[in-house]
Each structure stands twice: as C-alpha cells, then as structure tokens.
Amino acid sequence: MNFNVARLRVKELAKALSVDSPEIIATCTLLKIPASSPLSSLTVDQSKEIIAYIEKINNKKQIE
Numbered sequence: 001m002n003f004n005v006a007r008l009r010v011k012e013l014a015k016a017l018s019v020d021s022p023e024i025i026a027t028c029t030l031l032k033i034p035a036s037s038p039l040s041s042l043t044v045d046q047s048k049e050i051i052a053y054i055e056k057i058n059n060k061k062q063i064e
Contacts, residue, residue, distance in 0.1 A: 010042060013042060025040075028046075028050065033050070
C-alpha cells in the first residue's frame with residue numbers, strides 16, 4: 001500500500017477553483033481522466049492538468 005500519495009476529490013478541486021463539480025467532471029471527460037462523480041479521487045498530476053485547462057478556458061473567455 002502507498003499511503004503518501006496525495007489525492008484530491010473532484011468536489012474539493014471544484015470548491016478551490018470556484019466552479020461546479022459537473023464542470024470538473026466534464027473537463028475530466030475531455031482530458032480522458034477517469035472521474036464520474038464529485039467523490040472521485042484525482043492525483044496531483046491530474047489536478048494540475050485540470051487546473052491548467054480551466055485557467056486556459058477562463059483566459060479565453062476574458063479575451064472575448
């Protein structure tokens with residue numbers, strides 16, 4: 001067993017980013033990250049990938 005691996009739930013990431021859990025789950029689907037509910041766990045690398053994608057989308061919305 002590996003107890004020192006940090007994991008984050010979808011709902012915790014959504015709260016930190018001030019978005020809804022369904023938006024995070026939709027992003028996971030686009031990025032081919034297995035997450036199907038707000039209680040799904042994400043690795044640090046998966047979380048970073050999601051954060052980068054959401055920031056990119058938000059920056060694109062601000063430009064338009």
